[in-house]
Amino acid sequence: MSSRTKRIVTVIIIIVCSIILGIVVDLVWGAIEKKTHPDDFSMYITQYSVEYNVPETVIYAVIKVESDFDPRARSSAGARGLMQMMPKTFEWLTGEEHLGENLDTEELYEPEVSIKYGTYYLNYLHKKFNNNWNTALAAYNGGEGNVTKWLKDAEYSDDGITLKDIPFDETKDYVKKVNREIDTYKRLYYEQNEVRK
Numbered sequence: 001m002s003s004r005t006k007r008i009v010t011v012i013i014i015i016v017c018s019i020i021l022g023i024v025v026d027l028v029w030g031a032i033e034k035k036t037h038p039d040d041f042s043m044y045i046t047q048y049s050v051e052y053n054v055p056e057t058v059i060y061a062v063i064k065v066e067s068d069f070d071p072r073a074r075s076s077a078g079a080r081g082l083m084q085m086m087p088k089t090f091e092w093l094t095g096e097e098h099l100g101e102n103l104d105t106e107e108l109y110e111p112e113v114s115i116k117y118g119t120y121y122l123n124y125l126h127k128k129f130n131n132n133w134n135t136a137l138a139a140y141n142g143g144e145g146n147v148t149k150w151l152k153d154a155e156y157s158d159d160g161i162t163l164k165d166i167p168f169d170e171t172k173d174y175v176k177k178v179n180r181e182i183d184t185y186k187r188l189y190y191e192q193n194e195v196r197k
Contacts, residue, residue, distance in 0.1 A: 010011025037184055040069050041082070044115040052123040057190060058133065059119055061181035062140070067175065081108035093117050098124075130161045138163060139180050142171035156171045 039060065049056045066084035067073035079086050087105040094103045099120065107113045125136035125144060139147040150156040156165050166172040
């Protein structure tokens, strides 16, 4: 075999090995990402996504950021469950003004209840804030009263509908994190026509 032929064969072997290595790394990375971004509670998420017209990716992302899929999560401020709802908000949403179920706040630790009411509240905020997800997410974290004030302030909103800036660092970071997780869930579970469970 001539030295030219040996070089060509070597180059071909390197290219093939690089392609195989790339595929293996991609598969391993995808498996790791799916492990850290589970699609747990998919039955409830699909059900309440349809019922309250909230994209599944938004629900998954909020759960990931709020509790990392721990149904027993409780924040230092007292928020509870998968979607980390405050007891007062939950009491208001379960009252006659909204869903009228009048549930005990301990129910927030039940995955279905947390997902149902968290999704209902996201839908409520989305409608209230002109169908803008970033504004709705800011309200979910920072409170709808604060967001209403920010939208009236030219320092934070030019049009009274969208926020150009969020004065609370925690809320600003929260909106960025949720959007990042929405993109991750879209890529992992929705963009390649993967069959959902």
